Amino acid sequence: MQSKATSPEAYINELPEDRKGPIRTLDTLIRKHMPKGLEAGILYGIMFQNLLVQMGVTVNRFRLCHL
Numbered sequence: 001m002q003s004k005a006t007s008p009e010a011y012i013n014e015l016p017e018d019r020k021g022p023i024r025t026l027d028t029l030i031r032k033h034m035p036k037g038l039e040a041g042i043l044y045g046i047m048f049q050n051l052l053v054q055m056g057v058t059v060n061r062f063r064l065c066h067l
Contacts, residue, residue, distance in 0.1 A: 002044065002045025002046075003042070003045045003046070004045070005042055005045075006042060007041070007042060008027060008040050008041065008042065008047050010042075011042055011046075011047050012024050012027065012047075023047075027040070027047065030049050031049070034049055038050060
């Protein structure tokens with residue numbers, strides 16, 4: 001089942017209680033050590049940390065994501 005969350009914080013809040021702590025800890029650690037220019041977000045119902053590049057409007061109006 002994909003999450004309907006629109007932010008990493010909302011995604012974590014949807015998780016079962018036993019998963020929130022470990023995922024929040026991991027997310028904090030990743031964000032602390034993420035190079036500048038990377039952004040945390042939600043894509044296809046899952047959390048990700050990646051470089052987002054806006055290159056005008058795409059066909060589906062999503063920003064381009066380089067993994």
